[in-house]
Amino acid sequence: MINDVSKIITNVRTTTPLIHAITNYVTINDCANILLSYGASPAMAEAYDETYDFASISSALYINIGTLTKEQEQAIIMAVISAKNYNVPVVLDPVACGAIKRKMDVINRIFQLGKVDIIKGNLGEIKYLAGYESKSRGVDSIDDGNNSVEACESLALKYNCTVIATGAEDIVTDGKRTAIIKNGTKLLTLITGAGCMVGALTAATAAAEKDKFIAGIASVLAMNLAGEHAEKLTKAPGSFRVKLIDEIYNLKEEDFLKEGKVTWL
Amino acid sequence: MINDVSKIITNVRTTTPLIHAITNYVTINDCANILLSYGASPAMAEAYDETYDFASISSALYINIGTLTKEQEQAIIMAVISAKNYNVPVVLDPVACGAIKRKMDVINRIFQLGKVDIIKGNLGEIKYLAGYESKSRGVDSIDDGNNSVEACESLALKYNCTVIATGAEDIVTDGKRTAIIKNGTKLLTLITGAGCMVGALTAATAAAEKDKFIAGIASVLAMNLAGEHAEKLTKAPGSFRVKLIDEIYNLKEEDFLKEGKVTWL
Amino acid sequence: MINDVSKIITNVRTTTPLIHAITNYVTINDCANILLSYGASPAMAEAYDETYDFASISSALYINIGTLTKEQEQAIIMAVISAKNYNVPVVLDPVACGAIKRKMDVINRIFQLGKVDIIKGNLGEIKYLAGYESKSRGVDSIDDGNNSVEACESLALKYNCTVIATGAEDIVTDGKRTAIIKNGTKLLTLITGAGCMVGALTAATAAAEKDKFIAGIASVLAMNLAGEHAEKLTKAPGSFRVKLIDEIYNLKEEDFLKEGKVTWL
Numbered sequence: 001m002i003n004d005v006s007k008i009i010t011n012v013r014t015t016t017p018l019i020h021a022i023t024n025y026v027t028i029n030d031c032a033n034i035l036l037s038y039g040a041s042p043a044m045a046e047a048y049d050e051t052y053d054f055a056s057i058s059s060a061l062y063i064n065i066g067t068l069t070k071e072q073e074q075a076i077i078m079a080v081i082s083a084k085n086y087n088v089p090v091v092l093d094p095v096a097c098g099a100i101k102r103k104m105d106v107i108n109r110i111f112q113l114g115k116v117d118i119i120k121g122n123l124g125e126i127k128y129l130a131g132y133e134s135k136s137r138g139v140d141s142i143d144d145g146n147n148s149v150e151a152c153e154s155l156a157l158k159y160n161c162t163v164i165a166t167g168a169e170d171i172v173t174d175g176k177r178t179a180i181i182k183n184g185t186k187l188l189t190l191i192t193g194a195g196c197m198v199g200a201l202t203a204a205t206a207a208a209e210k211d212k213f214i215a216g217i218a219s220v221l222a223m224n225l226a227g228e229h230a231e232k233l234t235k236a237p238g239s240f241r242v243k244l245i246d247e248i249y250n251l252k253e254e255d256f257l258k259e260g261k262v263t264w265l
Numbered sequence: 266m267i268n269d270v271s272k273i274i275t276n277v278r279t280t281t282p283l284i285h286a287i288t289n290y291v292t293i294n295d296c297a298n299i300l301l302s303y304g305a306s307p308a309m310a311e312a313y314d315e316t317y318d319f320a321s322i323s324s325a326l327y328i329n330i331g332t333l334t335k336e337q338e339q340a341i342i343m344a345v346i347s348a349k350n351y352n353v354p355v356v357l358d359p360v361a362c363g364a365i366k367r368k369m370d371v372i373n374r375i376f377q378l379g380k381v382d383i384i385k386g387n388l389g390e391i392k393y394l395a396g397y398e399s400k401s402r403g404v405d406s407i408d409d410g411n412n413s414v415e416a417c418e419s420l421a422l423k424y425n426c427t428v429i430a431t432g433a434e435d436i437v438t439d440g441k442r443t444a445i446i447k448n449g450t451k452l453l454t455l456i457t458g459a460g461c462m463v464g465a466l467t468a469a470t471a472a473a474e475k476d477k478f479i480a481g482i483a484s485v486l487a488m489n490l491a492g493e494h495a496e497k498l499t500k501a502p503g504s505f506r507v508k509l510i511d512e513i514y515n516l517k518e519e520d521f522l523k524e525g526k527v528t529w530l
Numbered sequence: 531m532i533n534d535v536s537k538i539i540t541n542v543r544t545t546t547p548l549i550h551a552i553t554n555y556v557t558i559n560d561c562a563n564i565l566l567s568y569g570a571s572p573a574m575a576e577a578y579d580e581t582y583d584f585a586s587i588s589s590a591l592y593i594n595i596g597t598l599t600k601e602q603e604q605a606i607i608m609a610v611i612s613a614k615n616y617n618v619p620v621v622l623d624p625v626a627c628g629a630i631k632r633k634m635d636v637i638n639r640i641f642q643l644g645k646v647d648i649i650k651g652n653l654g655e656i657k658y659l660a661g662y663e664s665k666s667r668g669v670d671s672i673d674d675g676n677n678s679v680e681a682c683e684s685l686a687l688k689y690n691c692t693v694i695a696t697g698a699e700d701i702v703t704d705g706k707r708t709a710i711i712k713n714g715t716k717l718l719t720l721i722t723g724a725g726c727m728v729g730a731l732t733a734a735t736a737a738a739e740k741d742k743f744i745a746g747i748a749s750v751l752a753m754n755l756a757g758e759h760a761e762k763l764t765k766a767p768g769s770f771r772v773k774l775i776d777e778i779y780n781l782k783e784e785d786f787l788k789e790g791k792v793t794w795l
Contacts, residue, residue: 289574290555290558290574290576291558291559291562291574292559292562294559295559298665331574332574332575332576332577333577333579333580334576334577334578334599334601334603335577335578336601337577338577361573364587365575365580365583365584366582366583367577367579367580367583368580402548402571403548403550403571403572403573403587403588404573405571426605427737454564455566455567455779457559457561457562457566457572459616501775501776501777501779501780502563502566502567502770502775502776502779503563503567503771503772503773503774503775503776503779504773504776506563506772506775507772514795524615
């Protein structure tokens with residue numbers, strides 16, 4: 001399995017998938033830059049008049065609902081309908097779904113009209129979506145981690161998709177297969193956008209790999225390993241953010257094989 | 266007094282206030298990252314459908330009118346009404362209020378329907394709001410500094426709030442007490458967003474400290490000291506911006522006591 | 531000629547032109563920071579209620595249609611009308627014009643109601659606008675370069691403006707005079723926004739120099755030289771992006787004279 005995971009970065013660099021991202025204004029630049037460093041080609045079309053057309057020619061679609069203006073909501077709905085019609089993989093990042101009521105209205109509409117291949121959230125968001133008791137504060141999870149795996153698997157089965165829950169340990173599951181990833185660094189919580197960047201990378205891996213469970217592990221592991229490498233160079237968040245992009249660019253297949261701490265449940 | 270100022274950074278790091286920021290798209294990422302480095306938890310909800318709910322659960326609200334789309338205007342009005350109803354401290358950054366007529370329309374509406382605890386602008390903006398002759402160019406102040414303290418005090422008394430005017434020297438006043446801060450570096454004018462970041466930090470200090478005059482000094486001083494520390498590491502603006510975030514993270518209580526150049530009028 | 535090109539950076543630093551930029555949310559921060567590093571004063575007013583007024587007081591206007599929300603479209607139309615009425619130079623960046631049908635609708639409206647002094651695009655975009663066969667993918671050109679100079683000259687004559695086409699080699703032409711610039715580094719394609727930043731810088735040079743052909747060469751060369759200087763310091767994209775801003779700040783007139791590889795056709 002880890003062999004399949006490790007090969008994806010080469011697949012992405014060889015095929016340069018076109019990633020259509022509709023994402024929040026806070027970290028939109030980070031998402032574009034990390035996709036470029038990873039070897040993908042980002043495009044952030046978000047106008048209502050453009051997303052149906054643009055999603056149809058994309059290799060994968062990343063939807064992040066962090067700063068959800070009215071036009072973004074409309075543009076997202078058009079994009080997910082297009083992705084369904086044109087069979088484009090979709091990654092959904094349900095930012096703050098448990099903190100703000102309106103987020104769930106939009107998420108429900110996405111599931112009603114589109115098709116989601118991977119849901120990537122923090123643990124609080126994933127448990128909330130799965131209908132489990134969860135704790136969030138603003139856009140952050142402060143969940144204690146009870147029943148985490150169970151919640152992820154239940155959500156994966158509910159929507160017939162892969163689920164990624166990020167946290168101190170990361171969980172990836174398609175409901176039947178489950179992996180726990182123990183790499184990473186606390187520095188990733190000291191910059192904004194680590195979660196968004198994982199989501200964007202997941203769209204790239206989903207474009208390059210049919211098995212979305214494997215794709216999900218590959219993106220989470222890429223971020224965690226790059227974070228560990230960057231942490232060796234600096235402990236301060238401003239510099240860490242810069243080095244993180246560098247280290248995504250420097251990742252090699254063997255890093256995944258040698259350093260990946262993946263437990264297969 | 267300086268003892269009270271110095272303690273705020275520890276208070277923020279201990280309590281991790283949730284800062285709701287509605288801000289311009291130019292420096293929204295910088296504002297989020299500097300809040301994280303300072304120890305606060307940023308959330309940039311700006312959709313009209315979300316800001317009333319989100320402001321109500323926040324520790325403080327930062328309003329920056331730099332890139333004021335129609336939806337942002339509406340979202341800001343909802344947020345300030347919510348902040349008033351739920352007693353959430355509000356920091357207003359009246360970007361370019363003297364340069365663009367429409368900005369004053371929105372600012373007047375904010376004062377009509379909301380409650381502002383701290384106004385933080387550059388000297389040109391503050392003097393304009395106070396009804397004094399002032400000089401601005403685009404988003405920058407080119408004011409000569411005549412009657413600066415008088416203008417700040419007058420504005421503070423007019424709106425019963427604390428006023429921060431940034432410039433070569435920074436002024437903080439609640440109309441009765443006034444402080445002049447002589448720290449900082451010219452490099453802060455060579456990057457975009459130094460003013461916005463001070464505003465965001467002010468929301469964090471306002472969340473942690475009841476006395477908004479003290480809170481205002483704490484945020485201005487934090488930015489100035491981090492700027493001085495970063496300047497020791499680099500003189501070029503791209504690198505300076507990165508180090509500035511690092512040095513906010515590295516700030517210690519004793520830095521304020523040892524290095525703060527605050528004159529109490 | 532290269533003497534005229536080299537002097538522009540000093541002119542900008544002396545006059546600090548006020549650059550009004552309406553640009554995409556992905557790289558809006560980079561555009562503002564590179565303008566500051568170059569010596570200009572950026573202002574990113576993009577609200578429909580503000581752009582007519584703001585364009586009228588600006589030294590030059592930069593229009594980038596990368597993330598074209600409905601309000602941005604309306605704001606752009608108001609800005610270009612204002613620029614025409616007040617004789618403010620306009621630089622147009624026709625991002626993805628060949629990939630998304632709606633972009634051309636907006637571009638046609640800009641030419642109908644406004645006046646464009648410089649069109650700056652990648653080669654695929656420029657050839658598409660000129661009516662030549664071209665190849666793009668998302669926001670990137672993958673054009674082979676056939677008939678490039680001919681296409682640029684034809685477009686310049688069609689709209690009576692200067693045309694900049696970026697690529698492995700960069701072309702600048704006003705239809706009668708044409709220059710090929712062979713500086714630069716591949717690292718500029720590994721970060722997002724290199725093209726946008728050239729566009730923003732072009733607005734600064736267009737504000738400082740009447741001859742827009744010379745202005746176009748100056749901005750392209752500035753970016754390429756800064757890129758070469760940054761590449762000497764780092765090969766990784768995250769760090770490169772930081773150093774690029776530093777090296778724009780460090781550029782000297784003699785760098786243009788000594789290092790510029792400009793072929794005058």
